[in-house]
Amino acid sequence: MPLGAPRRPNWFAIAHQGRRTAPPARCPGDPAPVDVPGWPLIFRGSAAVRAGLVTARRLQGPAFVRVLPDTWAARHLVPLGHADRCRAVSRWSGGRGVIAGWAAAELSGAPCAPAGAPVEVLLPVRARAPAGVRVRRDRLHPGEIEWRDGIRVTTPLRTAFDLARGEDETDAVVAVDALAFRHGFSPDLLLHFAVRYRGLRGVSRVPGVLGLADRRAASPPETRLRLLLVRAGLPRPQAQHPVRDDVRRRAVWLDLAYPAARVGIEYEGADHTGPDRVLRDAARVTRLVDAGWRIYRYTRFDLRDEPGRIVAEIGRALDHAPSGTS
Structure with a gap:
């Protein structure tokens, strides 16, 4: 034993001396x-x-x-970030659980979960869910599970299939768009899951969701804006449409566009509010207008408070387009 090292007590000797110290x-x-x-x-x-x-x-x-x-x-x-919340749920499940649903989408790099969405976990046995957790039992193939940061989680395709079965069609399309854009898969691949798991709750909703999905949508608000226009009876706009910038010899990308009518639609999120971004956006819009485009820019407040105005403005823009272009 090195000099100065603490001497460990001989618990065997102590026990035989009649001591009760554990x-x-x-x-x-x-x-x-x-x-x-x-x-x-x-x-x-x-x-x-x-x-x-x-x-x-x-x-x-x-x-x-x-x-x-x-x-x-x-x-x-504490307070736990999203990944640590999922890790805590995994620990709580004793390692048997698989993180699924919105929580799995966020873990995979597709930020699309509604505010306050619980952490969903698939368990092989019944368990009472604590606050902030949703426990679900479901059929799950081993190939539909992967590891992310030491956490078992459903794969992006399985996650998209699960969320496509949700009761809110808009949220379902948002989820499929976000996961398909982030991971580069075709939403139609989810039809294979619908066949494999026919009979599961919500499977009948999947084809309708896929009919509205678009893997090119770069953000959930862009998806919501597109759905607003389509459900109002307007033609389906193209997502992430490139417009050639002959001066800079590169493409300028529009969030949504009606190319024939030269009507472009932009969603201005929080990332567009920085001073440098504002200046870049101004120059970008000027170039688009110079190329003959009409540009409509909307924010989350427009989507939330005045959806009817958005539909009316885009409808008028298409009506006023040159004959045969809309």
């Missing part, structure tokens, strides 16, 4: 006898206590926060 679960410097997934960031509290990594009293102290039943997180991680 040995600590783990002596200082000893490795944990059991691997506890996620320790010391996001983990099952009971497993950490059994492994001797922490005492029940210290678990209740300031260093950790209970985020789900028997699931704890290091305080500096």
Whole structure:
């Protein structure tokens, strides 16, 4: 034993001396006898206590926060970001769960979830869902599961299929568009899932959703804007339409366009509000107008508060286009 090293008590000798003192679960410097997934960031509290990594009293102290039943997180991680919320749900499930639905879409890099959407997890057994979690039992092929950041999650195609079965058709199309754009697959591939899983709840909705989907849509608001126009009876606009810029010899991309009528539609999100972006957008619109395009620019407030005005403006623009171009 190195000089100065702490001497470990002989628990066998102590026990035979009649003492009732129980040995600590783990002596200082000893490795944990059991691997506890996620320790010391996001983990099952009971497993950490059994492994001797922490005492029940210290678990209740300031260093950790209970985020789900028997699931704890290091305080500096709270409030949890999306990936850590999913990781916490995975820990809570004992590693048996597969993150699915909106949570899986976000994990895969397709930001499209409605505000406040719960973390959905597929489990092989029934379980009561804690707050902020949705538990679902469903048929799942092993090839429809992948690992992301140490979390089991449904693949983008399976995630799109699940969300395409949702009750809200607009949200379903938004999800399929976002996942298809991010991962480069054709939405029609989801028909194979509809055949494989015919009889599952909501499968009958999938063909209708695919008929409205467009893998070229670059953001959920663009999808919502396109659906607004189509449902109002206007022709379907082209998503991400390129317009040649002869001066700069490169394409200028329009969010939505009616090329024959030279009507372009742009969604102005938060990323368009920075000073440099505002100046670039102004120059871009000038070039488009100079090329003979009429450009209509809308924000989230227009979509939320005045959808009728959007439809009326685009309808008039198409009506006033040269004969035979709309």
